Amino acid sequence: MSRRPTVLALLAASSLALAACGSDGGNSTLTTEADTANCPGDVLDVVVSVNQWGDIARALGGDCATVTTVINSTAVDPHDYEPSTGDIASFEDADLVVVNGADYDHWASDALANLDPEPAVVDAAEVVGVADGTNPHLWYSPDYVQQTAAAITAELTELSPDAADHFAGRAAAFATDLEPCTAELTTIQGLAAGKSYAATETVFDYTAAAVGLTDATPEGYRDAASNESDPSSGDVAAFEAALSDGSIDVLVYNTQTEGSVPEQLRAAAEAADVPVVEVTESVPDGDDSFVEWQLAQLQQLADALGGGQ
Ligand SMILES: [Zn+2]
Numbered sequence: 001m002s003r004r005p006t007v008l009a010l011l012a013a014s015s016l017a018l019a020a021c022g023s024d025g026g027n028s029t030l031t032t033e034a035d036t037a038n039c040p041g042d043v044l045d046v047v048v049s050v051n052q053w054g055d056i057a058r059a060l061g062g063d064c065a066t067v068t069t070v071i072n073s074t075a076v077d078p079h080d081y082e083p084s085t086g087d088i089a090s091f092e093d094a095d096l097v098v099v100n101g102a103d104y105d106h107w108a109s110d111a112l113a114n115l116d117p118e119p120a121v122v123d124a125a126e127v128v129g130v131a132d133g134t135n136p137h138l139w140y141s142p143d144y145v146q147q148t149a150a151a152i153t154a155e156l157t158e159l160s161p162d163a164a165d166h167f168a169g170r171a172a173a174f175a176t177d178l179e180p181c182t183a184e185l186t187t188i189q190g191l192a193a194g195k196s197y198a199a200t201e202t203v204f205d206y207t208a209a210a211v212g213l214t215d216a217t218p219e220g221y222r223d224a225a226s227n228e229s230d231p232s233s234g235d236v237a238a239f240e241a242a243l244s245d246g247s248i249d250v251l252v253y254n255t256q257t258e259g260s261v262p263e264q265l266r267a268a269a270e271a272a273d274v275p276v277v278e279v280t281e282s283v284p285d286g287d288d289s290f291v292e293w294q295l296a297q298l299q300q301l302a303d304a305l306g307g308g309q
Contacts, residue, residue, distance in 0.1 A: 028073035029087070030054070035063035041163030044156060047094040049108035050078045051283045052139040053124065053148070055290040057098050059177065060152050062170040064163045068094075070108070074256050074282045079228065083107050094119045095159050098152060101125030104136035120155050124148040135226065137281070139290075141206035142178075142185060149174060177291045184298040185211055191305035197277075198242065199252040200262040202226050204279045207298075208252065216248050236261055240268040248274055250304045256280040275304035 030051070034043040039062075046065045048054040054069030061067055070087050071078050078100075091097055091111050099108045102125035112118055125136070128144045138144045153171045157164045188211040196216035197208050202225055208215065215222070220235035231239075242248050243265065251269040253262060255278050269276050277300045283293050 028071055028076050029068060029090075030072035031066065031068040032058055034061070034066045039064035039160075039163055040166055041160040044095040044159055045093055046096045046098065046156075047090050047119075048098040049105040050100060052290065053098050053100060055283055056139075056145070056149055056174070057152055059174045059289070060149060060167065060170050061156060062166055064160055064166055065156065071105075071282070074280055074285055078105055078282065081105070081107050083111055087111070091115060091119070096120045096122065096152075096155050098122045099124070100136060100138060102130050102134055102136035102138065103132040104138075120159060122148065122151045122155055124151075127151040135202050135205055137203045137206060140204055142181065142210050144206070146175075146178070177289075181291060181295050181298060184295060184302060187307060188298060188302050188305065191302060191307045195249040195305060196247065197250040197252055198239065198248045199254075200225070200265055201254040201257055201281075203254050203281050204252045204277075204297075207301075211301075213250070216242060218242055231261060236264065239265055243268045243274050244272045246272075250274065250301070251276045253278050254281060256282065277301050277304050 036043050041064060044061065044065045045068070046057050046061055047068045047070065048057045049070050051069045051072045054067060054072065057065065058067045068090050070083065070090070071081060088111050091108070092115055097108070097112060097119050099105050099112070099121065101109065101123035104125075109123070112121060124138050124144065125131070125134075127148050128138060128141075130136075130138060130144075138148070149171065153167050156167045160167075192211045192213045196214040198215070198217040199205065199208070202222070205215065217225075218235060218238040221231045221239045224231035224235060243251065248269075251265065251274050253266050253276050266276055277297070279297050280293075283290055288296075
């Protein structure tokens with residue numbers, strides 16, 4: 001029997017390779033180089049697990065940080081990513097690693113635990129005091145973003161003290177960038193009084209809580225969604241009933257997770273004239289900054305709550 005692979009075998013092998021590439025996100029990593037000539041101190045290698053924090057690290061590191069974001073695509077599920085050997089190597093070479101923590105990007109924390117010496121680490125969950133098992137979508141909390149940004153700036157400054165003024169300037173610029181979001185949050189607080197939302201996933205819950213919306217997601221569905229398990233048909237029916245009986249003012253819909261159940265809920269919301277706000281787990285593919293992404297979602301929410309009228 002010939003040892004040469006048949007065309008069919010080759011096709012099978014290549015489709016396997018494609019599948020592996022899709023599931024481990026082989027090409028999703030993004031590196032942006034520091035502007036060495038304009039950095040007044042040591043240039044730092046910063047590696048960030050996910051792009052929700054990657055864009056923030058880039059804004060804060062400015063000319064003095066080369067930032068590598070391991071997952072920079074909405075096509076990759078950060079909850080169960082398998083790091084490549086290249087990802088692990090980038091952690092080894094990093095001066096600073098930024099992870100979300102709270103068991104969200106455990107693959108990154110696991111990789112770090114195997115490194116000796118371990119690079120400096122900012123773990124957002126540790127910074128804000130959130131334990132494993134808590135809703136890990138910390139970048140949706142305006143307070144947590146500010147606390148984590150402050151921790152990143154503090155680490156950058158410690159690692160490259162001659163660039164302290166540069167990092168202070170970047171931190172001030174980031175705070176200015178956030179101002180439109182803060183203003184929009186204040187506007188929404190006024191619109192959200194007495195209003196409720198339900199969500200197909202828990203990603204947006206911290207923002208919803210920050211603006212004072214009541215979570216009216218039926219409990220059984222919410223428990224299933226937070227455990228990444230499938231809701232029962234009874235949970236889905238309860239959700240549809242709540243959408244049609246007027247007890248939910250806004251449906252928050254995560255477009256990054258596809259599935260027949262979320263689509264069914266969206267259709268039920270549309271049939272009942274409940275406005276739908278589209279959110280994503282990660283910064284969408286393209287050129288959007290973290291702040292632009294968040295602001296666009298907040299504006300959608302304001303419109304859904306009647307702010308556009
Ligand atoms: Zn998630």
